[in-house]
Amino acid sequence: MENNAKIFVAGHRGLVGSALVRELERRGFKNLVLRKSSEVDLRDQAAARAFFEAERPDYVLLAAAKVGGIVANNSFPADFIYDNLMIQNNVIHSSYLVGVKKLLMLGSTCIYPKLAPQPIREESLLTGPLEPTNEPYAIAKIAGIKMCQSYNRQYGTRFISAMPTNLYGPNDNFDLTTSHVLPALIRRFHEAKAAGAADVTIWGTGTPYREFVHVDDVARASLFLMERYEGWDPVNIGSGEELTIGELAKKVAAVVGFTGKTLFDSSKPDGTPRKLCDVSRIHELGWRHEIELEEGLASTYRWYLENRA
Numbered sequence: 105m106e107n108n109a110k111i112f113v114a115g116h117r118g119l120v121g122s123a124l125v126r127e128l129e130r131r132g133f134k135n136l137v138l139r140k141s142s143e144v145d146l147r148d149q150a151a152a153r154a155f156f157e158a159e160r161p162d163y164v165l166l167a168a169a170k171v172g173g174i175v176a177n178n179s180f181p182a183d184f185i186y187d188n189l190m191i192q193n194n195v196i197h198s199s200y201l202v203g204v205k206k207l208l209m210l211g212s213t214c215i216y217p218k219l220a221p222q223p224i225r226e227e228s229l230l231t232g233p234l235e236p237t238n239e240p241y242a243i244a245k246i247a248g249i250k251m252c253q254s255y256n257r258q259y260g261t262r263f264i265s266a267m268p269t270n271l272y273g274p275n276d277n278f279d280l281t282t283s284h285v286l287p288a289l290i291r292r293f294h295e296a297k298a299a300g301a302a303d304v305t306i307w308g309t310g311t312p313y314r315e316f317v318h319v320d321d322v323a324r325a326s327l328f329l330m331e332r333y334e335g336w337d338p339v340n341i342g343s344g345e346e347l348t349i350g351e352l353a354k355k356v357a358a359v360v361g362f363t364g365k366t367l368f369d370s371s372k373p374d375g376t377p378r379k380l381c382d383v384s385r386i387h388e389l390g391w392r393h394e395i396e397l398e399e400g401l402a403s404t405y406r407w408y409l410e411n412r413a
C-alpha cells in the first residue's frame with residue numbers, strides 16, 4: 105500500500121480495528137478514513153454506498169462486525185447473522201463499485217466444522233457441521249469469504265480474507281455477558297481479588313481447548329497479507345498453541361494475583377471442544393506471531409488496570 109493511500113479501517117474503534125489503526129500510524133500511514141457506526145451504519149446499504157462514493161478509499165480493512173462470546177452468540181443468533189451479512193454485503197459490494205484496489209475481510213476460525221481434524225487447515229471449510237453456539241455468525245463469515253471469492257472471479261477484484269483464532273489485547277470488550285473468555289476472566293479474577301472473594305465461578309467445564317493470539321500480532325498479520333497475499337482462499341492467523349480454559353484460568357489468576365478457588369458452572373455452554381488452527385500457510389508466506397500468551401496476558405491486564413478497572 106502506497107504511503108499516501110487512502111485506507112478505510114471499518115470498525116476502527118474495536119479490538120482489531122484499533123490495533124490496525126495503531127499499526128498503520130506506526131508505519132506512517134496518515135490518510136486513514138475512520139467512521140463510527142453512529143456516523144455510518146454499515147448495515148444500511150444507502151448510507152454505506154453514499155460513504156464509499158464520497159470517500160472512494162484505495163484500500164479497505166474490514167474489521168467492523170457484530171462480535172461476542174459464546175453466550176452472546178447463543179442468545180442473539182438473528183443479530184449475529186443479520187448484522188454481519190449486511191455489513192459484509194455493503195462493504196464488499198461498495199468496494200467493488202468504487203474500484204477499491206484491495207480489501208481484507210476478517211473472518212474467524214469459528215467457520216470450521218465443530219469436529220474438524222486438528223490442527224484445522226483452511227481446506228477443512230465446509231467439510232462438516234458447524235459448532236451450534238456460533239453457527240449463525242460462522243455462516244455469515246463463510247458467506248463473506250464466498251462473496252470475496254465470487255467478486256474476484258467475476259469482476260477481477262482483489263478481495264482477500266483472514267481467519268484469526270480467539271483474539272485478546274487492549275481495547276477488548278470486558279462486559280461479563282457479551283465478552284469472550286480471556287477478557288471475562290481478567291475482569292472476574294480482578295474483581296474477586298479486589299473484593300477479597302474466596303472463589304470465582306467461570307463458565308462451562310473448563311475442559312475445552314482454545315488458542316489465543318494477541319491483537320497486535322493480528323494487525324501485523326493483516327497488513328502483511330495486504331502487502332503479500334493475492335490468493336482467494338482464507339488464511340488462518342494464530343499462535344499454533346492451545347490450552348484448556350482451566351489452564352487459562354490458572355494463568356489469569358496468577359497474573360492478577362488471585363489466590364482463591366476457581367469453580368465451574370457447567371450449566372453454561374462449553375462450545376466447540378477444540379479449535380487449534382493450522383498456521384503453516386501464513387508461516388510459509390513469512391509471518392509468525394511475536395507475542396506469547398504470558399507476555400500478552402500481563403500487558404493486557406496492565407491495560408485493563410489503566411483503562412477499565
Ligand SMILES: NC(=O)C1=CN([C@@H]2O[C@H](COP(=O)(O)OP(=O)(O)OC[C@H]3O[C@@H](n4cnc5c(N)ncnc54)[C@H](OP(=O)(O)O)[C@@H]3O)[C@@H](O)[C@H]2O)C=CC1
Pocket residue numbers: 114115116117118119120121139140141142144145146147166167168169170171187191210211212213267268269270271272275276277284
Ligand atoms: N474478538 C475475537 O476474539 C475475534 C474477532 N474476530 C473478527 O475480528 C473482527 C473484529 O472483531 P473485534 O475487533 O473483536 O470486534 P469489536 O466488537 O471489538 O469491534 C467491532 C467494531 O465493528 C463496528 N461495528 C459494529 N457494527 C457496525 C455497524 N453496523 N456499522 C459500522 N460499524 C459497526 C463497531 O463500531 P463502533 O465502535 O463505532 O460501534 C466496532 O468498532 C470481526 O470481523 C470478528 O469477526 C475473529 C476472531 C476472533
Ligand SMILES: C[C@H]1O[C@H](OP(=O)(O)OP(=O)(O)OC[C@H]2O[C@@H](n3cnc4c(=O)[nH]c(N)nc43)[C@H](O)[C@@H]2O)[C@@H](O)[C@@H](O)C1=O
Pocket residue numbers: 171172173174175177212213214238241269270271280282283284285286288289306307308309312314349372373374375376
Ligand atoms: C472468538 C471466536 O470464538 C467464539 O467462541 P468461543 O471461543 O467458544 O467463545 P468464548 O471465548 O466466549 O468461550 C470460550 C470458552 O470459555 C468458556 N468460558 C469460561 N468462562 C467464561 C466467561 O466468563 N466468558 C466467556 N465468554 N466464556 C467463558 C466458555 O464456556 C467456552 O468454553 C465465538 O463466540 C466467536 O466470537 C469467535 O469468532
